[in-house]
Amino acid sequence: MSREGIDLETSLGYLLKEASSALRxxxxxxxxxxxxxxxxxSCLELLAQRPGLSNSQLARGAFVxxxxxxxxxxxxxRDGYVARAAQPSVGKALPTRLTxxxxxxxxxxxxxVRSVELRMVxxxxxxxxxxxxxxxxxxxxxxxxxxxxADEAARG
Amino acid sequence: MSREGIDLETSLGYLLKEASSALRxxxxxxxxxxxxxxxxxSCLELLAQRPGLSNSQLARGAFVxxxxxxxxxxxxxRDGYVARAAQPSVGKALPTRLTxxxxxxxxxxxxxVRSVELRMVxxxxxxxxxxxxxxxxxxxxxxxxxxxxADEAARG
DNA sequence: GCACATGTGTCAGACTCCTGACATGAGCCG
DNA sequence: CGGCTCATGTCAGGAGTCTGACACATGTGC
Numbered sequence: 001m002s003r004e005g006i007d008l009e010t011s012l013g014y015l016l017k018e019a020s021s022a023l024r025x026x027x028x029x030x031x032x033x034x035x036x037x038x039x040x041x042s043c044l045e046l047l048a049q050r051p052g053l054s055n056s057q058l059a060r061g062a063f064v065x066x067x068x069x070x071x072x073x074x075x076x077x078r079d080g081y082v083a084r085a086a087q088p089s090v091g092k093a094l095p096t097r098l099t100x101x102x103x104x105x106x107x108x109x110x111x112x113v114r115s116v117e118l119r120m121v122x123x124x125x126x127x128x129x130x131x132x133x134x135x136x137x138x139x140x141x142x143x144x145x146x147x148x149x150a151d152e153a154a155r156g
Numbered sequence: 157m158s159r160e161g162i163d164l165e166t167s168l169g170y171l172l173k174e175a176s177s178a179l180r181x182x183x184x185x186x187x188x189x190x191x192x193x194x195x196x197x198s199c200l201e202l203l204a205q206r207p208g209l210s211n212s213q214l215a216r217g218a219f220v221x222x223x224x225x226x227x228x229x230x231x232x233x234r235d236g237y238v239a240r241a242a243q244p245s246v247g248k249a250l251p252t253r254l255t256x257x258x259x260x261x262x263x264x265x266x267x268x269v270r271s272v273e274l275r276m277v278x279x280x281x282x283x284x285x286x287x288x289x290x291x292x293x294x295x296x297x298x299x300x301x302x303x304x305x306a307d308e309a310a311r312g
Numbered sequence: 313g314c315a316c317a318t319g320t321g322t323c324a325g326a327c328t329c330c331t332g333a334c335a336t337g338a339g340c341c342g
Numbered sequence: 343c344g345g346c347t348c349a350t351g352t353c354a355g356g357a358g359t360c361t362g363a364c365a366c367a368t369g370t371g372c
Contacts, residue, residue: 005204005266006273008217012285013179013273015292020176021219022299023169037358048161056320061164063177068359070322091367092320110161116299117162117169123294128287129168135288136171138279143178143272195328212350224329226352247337248350 016139023120030112036105039064041113043072044106047082047098054093081105172295179276186268192261195220197269199228200262203238203254210249237261 008014027038042062046053053061059069073096076082081102084094098106121129164170183194198218202209209217215225229252232238237258240250254262277285 005201005262006270008201008205010289011273012277012288012292013183013269015289015296016172016176016179017219019292019295019299020172022296023172026299027169039358045161045164049164054320055322063173064358065360066321067323067361071358088320088367092365093367094321106161113169114162117167119301120295120299121168122298124291128291128294131284131287132168132291133166133171135280135284135291136168136175138284139175139276140171140178142278143175143182143276145275193328210350221330222351223331223353227328244337244350248335249337250351 012139023116026116026119027113030116031109034105034109034112036109039068039072040076041106041109043069043076044081044098044102044109045113047096048103048106051097052095054095056093058096076102168295179272182272182275183269186272187265190261190265190268192265195224195228196232197262197265199225199232200237200254200258200265201269203252204259204262207253208251210251212249214252232258 006014024038027041031038031041039062043058046058046061050057055070055073056066058073059066062069073082073084077084080099082096083099084096088094124132162170180194183197187194187197195218199214202214202217206213211226211229212222214229215222218225229238229240233240236255238252239255240252244250280288
């Protein structure tokens with residue numbers, strides 16, 4: 001039956017996409033009442049944990065391009081959620097920080113997102129959660145390496 | 157340090173998005189030489205495993221909207237990769253099937269995607285892979301349930 | 313000093329995908 | 343039958359994102 005092709009029922013890749021899609025939908029649901037998108041929230045959360053991040057650093061952390069993050073940052077700055085340095089201290093990077101308003105806005109969003117994460121891991125034991133962290137980290141690491149070594153190992 | 161906010165280093169949600177993003181990038185890399193996007197490949201793979209799927213069913217399987225899948229299907233039909241029934245057999249759904257050309261195109265894509273999946277699970281034991289399947293399925297299931305029961309259980 | 317590669321901010325254009333809306337067809341129930 | 347709900351296909355419009363390009367700042371090696 002599945003001689004050719006990839007069995008979607010047992011494919012880790014497909015399941016990974018399915019889980020990520022479900023998570024995204026769930027996050028959008030709880031963030032919409034707050035007038036916030038996932039990227040919007042990600043940006044604020046990143047700034048809360050690592051104050052002074054530049055536009056490019058935020059973009060990498062939120063998995064979007066510099067250009068997309070730049071559009072978002074301009075809106076956030078205009079609305080008073082973040083403040084960017086007027087002039088770069090080093091290089092061209094402009095450090096960004098949360099304003100008190102941004103911090104307050106993030107508090108509600110974090111609570112909403114945390115409830116989603118709790119729902120997601122509801123059926124998992126502590127050991128399962130630890131295993132998930134380890135396994136996902138391994139996948140990320142393996143995917144970011146160039147395909148060379150794997151193929152050579154397969155051939156050799 | 158992380159009294160407020162969600163620690164991104166130990167957040168399953170963030171790691172899930174990170175892994176999914178890395179997988180998407182890796183798949184785009186190997187599919188680009190074939191002139192194929194991820195959604196494009198997903199559509200063909202779905203049709204290979206479940207011939208006769210309708211536009212809406214394909215959209216759900218590829219995690220896009222009916223509208224997006226419809227645009228893709230029109231292009232695939234125009235280029236001779238798939239064939240759609242001229243008239244609906246039941247309801248309004250138009251069953252879609254792969255043409256021989258579509259099947260040939262899918263063969264190359266499947267090989268490319270399989271290499272990415274192999275790279276992704278390179279560092280994982282058999283037990284790890286089985287655990288990952290079980291854990292991801294649990295997450296998907298939990299996220300698709302309405303948040304009601306979880307909150308009630310937390311209160312009760 | 314000079315050339316080069318890398319990282320960054322920014323502008324413009326185009327593209328993908330989604331939201332909203334409408335009409336059609338099937339199933340259910342009074 | 344008539345009304346309701348649900349699922350599907352399709353059309354139009356808009357929000358978000360990406361690709362391409364350019365200028366500037368830093369570090370490295372000659």
